[in-house]
Amino acid sequence: MSKNAMSWIIVMLLVLIIILLSVCIYLDIEFTSAFTSSDAPNTTEDSTTTQPIINTINPIDTTQTTTTTKRPAQSSAPIVIQPPNTAITPITSTVPVTTTKTPITTQTPQTTKPVISPDAPTICIDPGHGFSDPGALGSLNGITYNEKDINLAIALKLKEELLSLGYNVIMTHDGVNLPADKYLTKTKEDTYFYVNQRNQWIKDRKSEIDLVISIHCDSADPSVSGTRFYILSTKMTGYTAKSVTLAEKLFDATHLALGTTSLPANKYNTQELAVLKTGIPSVLLEAAFLSSKSDLTKLIDPAWQATLAQGLAQGIKNYLAK
Numbered sequence: 001m002s003k004n005a006m007s008w009i010i011v012m013l014l015v016l017i018i019i020l021l022s023v024c025i026y027l028d029i030e031f032t033s034a035f036t037s038s039d040a041p042n043t044t045e046d047s048t049t050t051q052p053i054i055n056t057i058n059p060i061d062t063t064q065t066t067t068t069t070k071r072p073a074q075s076s077a078p079i080v081i082q083p084p085n086t087a088i089t090p091i092t093s094t095v096p097v098t099t100t101k102t103p104i105t106t107q108t109p110q111t112t113k114p115v116i117s118p119d120a121p122t123i124c125i126d127p128g129h130g131f132s133d134p135g136a137l138g139s140l141n142g143i144t145y146n147e148k149d150i151n152l153a154i155a156l157k158l159k160e161e162l163l164s165l166g167y168n169v170i171m172t173h174d175g176v177n178l179p180a181d182k183y184l185t186k187t188k189e190d191t192y193f194y195v196n197q198r199n200q201w202i203k204d205r206k207s208e209i210d211l212v213i214s215i216h217c218d219s220a221d222p223s224v225s226g227t228r229f230y231i232l233s234t235k236m237t238g239y240t241a242k243s244v245t246l247a248e249k250l251f252d253a254t255h256l257a258l259g260t261t262s263l264p265a266n267k268y269n270t271q272e273l274a275v276l277k278t279g280i281p282s283v284l285l286e287a288a289f290l291s292s293k294s295d296l297t298k299l300i301d302p303a304w305q306a307t308l309a310q311g312l313a314q315g316i317k318n319y320l321a322k
Contacts, residue, residue: 121210121320122168124202126275127155128216130173132190136219138290140297147217147290150299154287155215157306161313167320170205172198195275202278210320211246212282213312214275217299218289225292226264227254227308230284233270238277244268246281250315257311258304281319285312 128151129135135147152175159169183197202212229251231243247268255263276282287308288295298304
């Protein structure tokens with residue numbers, strides 16, 4: 001065979017091989033596209049759905065490169081919620097302190113009152129004056145104070161103290177509700193609950209009352225001050241010697257609670273006090289003097305009022321324990 005024929009055969013073989021390879025490649029591509037064409041939408045969806053997620057994560061943490069570490073970054077983005085949590089912590093720690101303490105101090109006596117034994121001693125508290133009757137007046141720093149308001153404030157605090165000790169308490173009035181009309185003196189414009197009517201109100205309940213304390217404030221020369229107790233004069237009908245013991249017990253416990261350094265010469269004085277003409281052990285308290293600036297400063301102080309009420313309650317307890 002000649003060299004030319006041999007070269008021609010080799011060229012033809014190469015061409016044939018190239019054609020065969022081209023056909024195989026074409027068939028392989030068609031086969032692959034036909035096989036994977038049903039999955040194409042999924043890969044497209046994956047690419048379109050994952051891309052926004054990555055885009056939203058990238059701005060949060062540029063130091064993370066893999067999607068496995070970036071995905072937590074999206075959930076950790078709400079870490080901004082933590083500052084409100086730290087801000088709420090002091091609120092929840094302080095609010096209960098202020099909101100739980102107030103209801104406990106004001107409601108405890110109210111919750112204990114229903115369980116007080118009916119056989120427990122009954123104390124009658126008479127807040128002096130009230131309603132249309134202001135009582136004496138005192139002025140401090142340009143402000144005028146009515147005796148009736150101070151009397152009532154002390155009386156209500158004493159009531160709570162006595163209830164907490166397990167005693168029954170009744171009041172001639174509570175600053176809001178007046179007794180029945182038969183105990184009142186009415187004019188065209190005002191209504192008064194005078195001492196004679198209070199005396200009758202108390203006597204009508206004499207069978208249930210163990211002792212009476214009438215709460216007042218005094219007024220005199222500005223140099224006079226202090227806390228004093230009065231009982232009914234021995235010359236008046238309704239006097240009882242037990243009032244002496246009650247006054248002495250109240251004097252001792254009250255001045256001890258107030259820390260009085262200069263005590264009055266007498267533990268009690270006697271006067272013709274109509275409100276005490278009941279035949280029941282009875283004492284009238286002059287808490288302090290509205291005419292004295294130092295006394296008036298104490299009288300309008302709720303803390304001082306509370307201390308006075310505690311002393312009065314202790315004195316009553318000491319008397320009833322005799």
